[in-house]
Amino acid sequence: MNFVDLLMLGFSEALTPTNLGFCLLGALLGTLIGVLPGIGPTATIAVLLPITFYLPPLAGLIMLAGIYYGAQYGGSTTAILVNLPGEASSVVTAVDGYKMAQQGRAGSALAVAALGSFFAGTVATFGIAIAGPTLSSFALSFGPAEYVSLMLFGLLAATILARGPVLKAIGMILLGLLLGMVGIDASSGEERLTFGAVELFDGIDFVVIAIGLFGFAEIIENLENVEARGILVSKLSRLWPTREDFRRAWPAVLRGTGVGTLLGVLPGGGATLASFCAYSVEKKVSKRPQEFGDGAVEGVAGPEAANNAGAQSSFIPLLTLGIPSNNMMAMMLSAFIIHGITPGPTVLATQPEIFWGLVASMWIGNLMLVVINLPLIGVWVKLLTVPYRLLYPAILLFCCVGVYSINNRIFDVALAAGFGLLGYAFRKAKCEPGPLLLGFVLGPLLETNIRRALTISHGNPSVFVERPISLVLLIATAGVLLLMILPSFRKTREEAFQEEEA
């Protein structure tokens, strides 16, 4: 069977009434849990897993996949409206998206996010169909040495993420690296920075830090001035993006899709890295870098496209190699195995209807999400007109429930509250929490991979330059670093920020 036949087979499977129904159900559920901060898709799917026993295999998988990408859509909504990224991939969306909302352009930001995500989802779905197996071999060529170089590049990109002095950004990255070290070190078995607390043995959960630094800190700051919200409501002008917004968002979506599809395939931090990288790319190529961090529509479009493309392409290693690239995919693997299907090259050949049916349903699900979400934008934006004194207790409650439900323990809620105070202090000191989170995510990956690479090479550091992909990444890193140090570049950067402050 050729590619077109297989895709037709997939669509004929995905378009049966049952499968369409479960696709819609999954997408709706996903949107809902995505909008509720902290209640992530992983927990939801874990609870629903046993139920899929009683469904036909494909229907169950379609529903679970729908929850996953539906949550990506929903997560952006809270990031934009109330500055509350539910997961790593929407941290970047919050930076410019929330600024847009504050300027009364929430509708525009939401629409760009939804349309950009749909476009990226479409491209990535066909990417899976056409190049899945090729992309997975690309992912396999990423050994420890390549990861080290990629992470270095990512960390450098984090300094671009921040506004204000580079020194502050670096300081925040270092803090993030430090927080990433908390827990038991797997290769030596030693406890690090746990202060004897068993709850810290596995490190700090990303959601705890994100909800503390963004959610709680935002609420504290908002409560400082009662009037802030009122101004916002009066400025609420239009729901639909302007022609100018579209013109600027379009190329950003294209670039974001490319970055996301490629990085999403990588196991580990791939999909997260994708949205951060897309943001850096946009800021670099933009003629108006000074607008970033202050409501630039590209800053929403690029990362949103990237995280959705990344979410789709993270299915590639699972479907083609049978290896999940993150916790979510591990859950999907369980769902497959419950039905006696073991994803991998064999299933691809013997049960093509499963693979292609799922791929086709992902496209259909993305289409459904746009149809569901576009009319809802009006509703979400109305949410902002709710007086803040009524809104914030609800946000606070959802944050606490979300944090508690990660590990079912109150310790995490207290920890998040601590990070909330820290985040408030950061805001007063004009330090951006974005680079801290990137350092926190990338730090442990960088460390473990350095150790792996050096263990495998028996302590010989030349592996980093001997392997071609690693070398290219290192050269790119050095290039960016050089650009940052060069006086002319530094001048433009400073100028850019002075303009912004003016």
Next chain:
Amino acid sequence: MNQLIRNTALATVLFLGAGAAHAEWPADRPIEFIVAYAPGGGTDVMNRTLAPYIEKELGAKITILNRPGASGEIAYTAMTQARPDGYTVSSLNTPGYLTMQMDRKVRFDPKKLCLVARVVEDPGSFIVQASSKFNTLKDLVAYAKENPGAVTVGTTGLGTDEHLAMLQLEKAAGIDLTAVTFNGANEARTALLGGHVDTIGINVGEFVGNDHSAFKNLGQFAEERASIAPDLPTAKEQGLEVLMSSERGIAMSCDVPEEIRNRFSSAVEKALENPEFQAKAKQMSLAISYRSAEAWNKELPVRAERLGAIWKLAKEQK
């Protein structure tokens, strides 16, 4: 008339309510089943699959609560601190439960933790790429003898079953291997597929249950071949003394009356015999191997001693 009906209804409700309060274990209220690992993992999915069959045997309701963290210590602590009325049980996995006690003082009192039933015993094994020059553990040992330290072994951390198996193999064959730590079996499998390590340790269940067309298994570390892999030779058959398996089971506080613990244990036994469950277990490649509370409690110290000896090796190496 209406008044009468209402009064009768009220009385019935009161009566039933009073009846429930006096009902005996386990019908009072739901049994809280603490799973010591994150949702979606092997232990979680296994227990969620098994729970409805235990419910059926006991005539009770079971709710699953995940308390992941510190390789089970958080769950064990919560379980031993709960009221010892038989309404709190927890999952228990070895070797994690045993190794955590070797190095430091744990937060729960191991003497207060009683094993109730073993469900699974899954032997460890070493796998390589399908195109590898190694076909058996012997091949690997022969190569490692000529090239000390050259063979890289992917494990999921210090003191995990793969790591302890590797140390045993080193000692049994007099060779030197290089351990490379990964965050979980999936990362290790990816690295093996990409050719970044030579071999990785993996449980037989994980190997059989996933698409393994790209891998070869060199041998399992069990006394006897596991029921799910009857064609895979053991290390012992290849002349190498390596014994390592991970067990998954259920535990309760020792303060819970022995009668309740035994009733739970036999309910698990019957649940495991349910053909419907067995069909599911087969699909999930669970190496079902039941031990009653009594038998498992007897076996565990032997296992602990063996692990202790290997653990010492690990410490000396460091």
